[in-house]
Amino acid sequence: MTIALCDANNFYASCERIFRPDLAGQPIVILSNNDGCIVARSAEAKALGIGMGIPVFKAHHIIQQHNIAVFSSNYSLYGAMSQRLMSILESFTPNVEVYSIDEAFLDLTDLNINASNLTNYGQQVRTTLAQYCGLPMSIGIASTKTLAKLANHYAKQHVEYNGVYEVLPGQETTLLKAMPLGEVWGVGRKLTYKLQAMGLSTAYDLACIPPKVIRKHFSVLLERTVRELNGEPCIDLILEAPSKQQIICSRSFSKRVFNLTDLQEAISSYTSRASEKLRQQNSTAKTIMVFIRTSPFDHNGQYRRSAFIPLPYPTMDTRILITNALKGLKAIYQPGFAYAKAGVMLCELREACSVQHDFFTKQYDTTKTLRLMDTIDAINNQFNNGIFLASNGIQQDWRMARSQLSPSYLSNWNHVKHVLVK
Ligand SMILES: [Mg+2]
Known part of the structure; x- marks a missing residue:
């Protein structure tokens, strides 16, 4: 076998840099949800000794001193870049295992590449990626996945290999x-x-x-x-x-939430997002779980509850899922607590076509429903938050803090980069 492991270098930081060429050679850090900790660093930031996962306030001094660019995590941008990266890899071989957002195994066995040309081939993949989507990559080539992983790490450590390390016999x-x-x-x-x-x-x-x-x-x-x-x-x-067995959507709030209305908006939004993912994998859910909790670091009153709501029929309809999620929320909500996080989980997933209907109950996912959901998804694919249920709320004061968020260059027409041609 001949396996190549392709892995983007400092993926999140590299994605941000593609649209900010002025940051070439500059240290960059990316923050976690709610701008709490540093979760990704560019090579320059790593060289400055900034640790992985440290709270951003602890790095405040070094950020100021070295003029480090700070970004909130922009997962829609990273996701869109990942899709581009993977489709470019698939143009080299259909045998691609997407291993993570920025990593893929390529099976080169059947491509009949001359053994002496494998490194060149790796370089070709690397150049193409740099040219088509601007991502710097490292590639490890070996006879097994485990060795390819190590080879990739070796390529990252040893710049003299120019990003591609092939484990030659011996x-x-x-x-x-x-x-x-x-x-x-x-x-x-x-x-x-x-x-x-x-x-x-x-x-x-x-x-x-x-x-x-x-x-x-x-x-x-x-x-x-x-x-x-x-x-x-x-x-x-x-x-x-493999299709996911559960779909979870949960987030911490930007500030403590006290009232039911805010929680309803949050649960409604998370359910919308989860049902979008559900439809993407063409599944239905038979049960929805809702949870709310206070922060374990708060001293005035702890509360955490969850509710499982079985649905009479499996469905992929956002409206039905939200209605039931809100029922569950109402059952577990207690006033007087400072809520820090909420979430939903869709469970008992099955393939959409394997749903059994009977004569006695109203059928859930009719052709009309499916068309409506398809249309909503198509609109939202083109326009960020283009259409949503009113129960999601409009102000969304509870939404997590992302004060340093970069524009949605690839998913919002208003954010598309302008190029001036003189
Ligand atoms: Mg990587």
Whole structure:
């Protein structure tokens, strides 16, 4: 097998920079929901020693001192860039496993690329991505997914490879010896400690243990990892993403919320978003769960409740889902608390076509309903928040804080970049 792992460098920061060429070479940080912590950094910000996940107020001084560009996370922008990235990768081979928002495995086995040309091929993929969507990438090429992951990491560490590292026959040992245990795909922190306690420190040490011993003392999963480190492919590419079994939409509020009306708006908005996702994967939901809670850091009164509302029939209709979610909210709401977060979860999902109807109850998702939902989704696809139910509210004072949000360059006509041609 020949597997390439393509991974964007500092993806969120790179997405912001594409539309802000003035920030080339400048440090950039991205904040978490509600602008709380630093969740992504450009290479320059990493070099300044800014840690991952630290609260932004702790970095205030260094941000001022080095004139670091700060952005709220703009997930609609990152999502749109991710789609572009993946479709470009699919133009190279249909065998693409989208592994995360900015990472994909490509199976190059059947492309009949001359073995001596694989690195060139990787460079071609990299140049195309840079040219078509402006994203800097790193690519690791090897005979298994686990090795490709390590190779990718190696490419990021060693600039002399210009973003593409291919594990050539005979070079496996060099790579494995250079990689600490914690970098091995599938070896988490807990497992790393356990293996370190046994005296192992590098990927090479792990690869040297006989797979049978690993299976006996650990798991079949780690055994597969060890086999993969030794160049034996054991983990297949997952070419079609499995449909989600649950869809969750929950957020923290920008400020504490006290009244039922605000909570209703929030629950209504989250349900709208969740049902959009539900329709995207062509599923229906049979149960909806609603939850509200105060902040664990607040000292004056803690309250957290959730409600499961079974629906008589599975549905993908936003209106029915909202009506039921609000019923659940009413049942659990208690006045007098300072609510910090709320959310909904759609459960018991099934494929839309497998729904059973009977003679006695009104059918939920009629052709008319489906057409209405399709139309709403099509409008909202083109215009951000183009059409929504009044119950979502218009002011939405509770909405999470995103004071440094970049424009929706790719999803709002009013935000599209203007280019002056003289
Ligand atoms: Mg990445």
